[in-house]
Amino acid sequence: MHDLVPEKMDVWFRNGVNRMSLGVQSFDTKVRQAVGRIDDGETVFSHLQELLSYSQCAVVIDLMYGLPYQTMDVWHKDVETLVESGIDGADLYQLNVFEHSDLNLAIQRGKLPPAALTQVQSAMFSFGTHLFPFGCGAGGHVDGLSTMLDRRLPAYEKAIDEGRKPMMFLMNQSPNAHLKEDIQGQMNQSRLDLDKLIQREEKLASMEFLGPLWEDYGLWKHNGYLYQLTEAGQFWQVNMTQTLLESVNHLMGEETEIQHRRIAAQG
Template sequence: MNRMSLGVQSFDTKVRQAVGRIDDGETVFSHLQELLSYNQCAVVIDLMYGLPYQTMDVWHKDVETLVESGIDGADLYQLNVFEHSDLNLAIQRGKRPPAAPTQVQSAMFSFGKNYLDAQGYKRLSFCHWARNNRERSLYNTQARFGTHLFPFGCGAGGHVDGLSTMLDRRLPAYEKAIDEGRKPMMFLMNQSPNAHLKEDIQGQMNQSRLDLDKLIQREEKPASMEFLGPLSEDYGLWKHNGYLYQLTEAGQFWQVNMTQTLLESVNHLMGEETEIQHRRIAAQG
């Protein structure tokens, strides 16, 4: 084992317990220090912004504690409160305060990004930072570019030679299949014939950039997407640097939505089954 990634979400005890995390922040910090003391693998955590009770001051403290902890890397993820989730039901029933609205989440993302940049962390993707060279996040980076990946272990996913697979996510079922000499696959399927286009888009957007001109030159049909370049630039989501589009800070905040729009456009233009829906992406404002 050379890397451990843990979903801390927040170091604030009240925030943690509001979303079902049992340990208090001090205990989590102590466990991270113990894990680091072994000096055996890269230690990485996830933090979320926009959680109930997580004010801007609490978020500042979360990111500062991340740096103080000395861990090797971190993801900063936006909270999405989906309409039928347990968290949204708790909010509707008054058992939890509302999550931060999108405008506040955007400010939280901006602070986290700029603070880690100022502290000398290396940006590995639109939402992932590394403190040192022990954390490279190769799986997350290469998977989006379509690199051949052989999955190993419960819940692992990968793709090889045009086939995508995921191993069973349920540990008892995974172990049972192994004991019975069966391959513990949840699914095995052919990738889309246009997977190379989609992987290129996902990989580049994960790095906060997109060479739209080169993408259009490779395939005739996606040429209809050309208008998205100046349109998204007008909205301030990316800026053309003379060679390609680079996502602005606002574009990095909306990266997931922008990438999904591009992928849906490719599906439509290449004749694949498409379902484009206009709806709220989450229950918060």
């Protein structure tokens, strides 16, 4: 972020830069300093405002959840500051602490507190998904409503040009949203405790066959406690998650309407 000086921004925009993605990670100064970020949170926010003042490019930032010192209160503030900043979009990433990384060594030596446990990260993920979606194909839920913007770029752009909201749908959230959020949270972490899910809701018992079936397909492997996605499973994670959510809809008696639309050119 310390590279965002007017001289450099002038050069970028004179040469046609129209999108910038910045690794903010957190707006909290203590959290930023713990992971080696130079600028404090106030400086980062100020730089973003200066960048936006040019009105010449889409500005997207990365935020991470689960960082040392990043409590739920800090994460809530990070997300609130994200919204307040007025940027065009954001990507939210779960922190992974690798065995031989500098971060893990610092934690082991007591120089930093442990990163957030999976349960806390899951709650952080759930809070972050309540951001209102922006952009073609974006979706999410907020204040009990689920929404998705049109996934077909020409239709999305046509709606914008005509001054219409490019909504594909807007509806009340499912009464089974808690189950779906749990599935999405776990699958975003490349895992699923299928047995525990079925124990929570007996109507989902017939989903049990997916465990060995997807294991035979090489999409995930049971580690004795839960299913862990393989590399192939991580590639197909979105499709697997959608299948699980549609299964929940069907088994819990929700009305569903499946529409087939060609989105990607590849098979």
